[in-house]
Amino acid sequence: MADPGLPRPKPTYSYWQHAPHVLADTQSSTLPTDTDHAIIGSGITGLAVAKSLLERDPSSKVTILEARTLCSGATGRNGGQMAANAGEEYSHLAQTYGPQEAGKIIKFTFRNLEKMRELVEEQDVAEVSEMQQLKKLRVFLTDGKFRDFKESIARLEGDHPSMKGIYTIIDAATTLQEYGVHGAAGAAILPAGTIWPYRLVTRVFSALLEKYPDRLTIEMNTPVESVEYNSNIASPMTTVYPYKLRTPRGPLRARSVVYCTNGYSGHLLPRLRGRVHPSKGTMTVQDPPKSVPNQGSSISWGFHYPPSYDPASKRHGYGLYYLAQSAKTGYFYFGGENTRVDESVSADDSFLAEHSVSHLRTVLPQFFGQKGSAPWHLMASWSGVMGFSSDGLPLVGRLSSALTGRSGTGEWIAAAFNGYGMANCLMSGEALARMILGENVDDWLPESYGLGERRLRETLTVPKAVNALKAKL
């Protein structure tokens, strides 16, 4: 499996970042020589790890290293959806991991979304992050997809009666009459939210810097090129800080290394390549005509269809479109994939396939009954790199020597949220920080997110990843 490489220096311009935060390019005049915890990546996961370490370990120093500008990865380029996927996935999860673990995963994702809301309140950023608590309308475009979904939800509610009532199923006629959505075989409504994640994350980083000026350093434009381990008992420096992170600004020594590197993880951790792979997503912001109502404070949308492949164009349809509307401007934030596999299994967000954008511009008006209308005004379009794992679950835990190739035990990872970061990252980051500090999180972190030997042998494997990709063709 290919090396995803370092994050590309000049990514496409994400609308979420159109007013860069004052800390976007922040860095110390010279890179510190050492730190307790070196966190690689300044997305929401890196933020969550840093926040928890700073709050729970009053003496430790934390350094964030980011290849580009603050929060310029997936978190600053996503669809703004705060929604869980677990209901749709339940049947598969229960079959693979058993009903108890599947239920734990679902509860984790819903609790994570609550934690997002709590963070917004704690930091008093509801206004600036434009967070909306609303209902998500999951629309199923084929009978088969709708049937599978209903079966999954029935199984979820049967196994976990406490989850009854989260999803409300509605038929095609109601989807059209009450929600104005065309082309549905049926739909479901569930509690969800939307947010401007870049603004949330950059604001919280800024608050952390203010609160912990002597313990936190944020080093932007500082790609980590390699990690080395050297515990030489003859040298006090290497005993305390056995890791050396090489960067173009010089080396940084650290006690522990925390990879919050998402789709790029395989660059520094070659043994993860294939088990975790980058997946490039496309986002647009489209301005609808005035006849389309602004429902941004009450509804967000997901459109599900069977993954498809067109041999003539070699393009595959990923199976999902996601849509949020700004309550302030009425703009639609619309994303989803219809592109060539080689373009989507890519860590290069410095370009955007034009056909992916025109596909999104053609599809969106159709959902609102405007098939054949002129495309809506395109405000912005960009790409972003997600991290996918071969078994569809995040990786949260300590990296063994088998994965790092190094003998130390101070390397940790929280990555690969398979397109559902807002429902996973915050608590995964917190769990990782607590694990680093020696706390037990088994009560609430799904065991299947861990890096146990069985997972590495059976599901988090390159052949599984290849099969999952082949299934799309």
Ligand SMILES: Cc1cc2nc3c(=O)[nH]c(=O)nc-3n(C[C@H](O)[C@H](O)[C@H](O)COP(=O)(O)OP(=O)(O)OC[C@H]3O[C@@H](n4cnc5c(N)ncnc54)[C@H](O)[C@@H]3O)c2cc1C
């Ligand atoms: C187009 C798109 C749409 C999405 N839509 C949604 C959505 O609507 N809802 C949802 O829940 N999720 C969505 N996601 C997924 C979600 O955004 C991610 O799961 C989440 O943001 C991951 O956060 P992270 O902090 O783990 O990774 P990132 O935000 O990607 O952060 C990783 C950071 O690590 C840095 N980095 C990597 N390697 C190095 C290195 N060697 N040295 C220094 N820095 C490095 C990168 O530059 C990057 O900034 C979407 C993602 C994309 C791309």
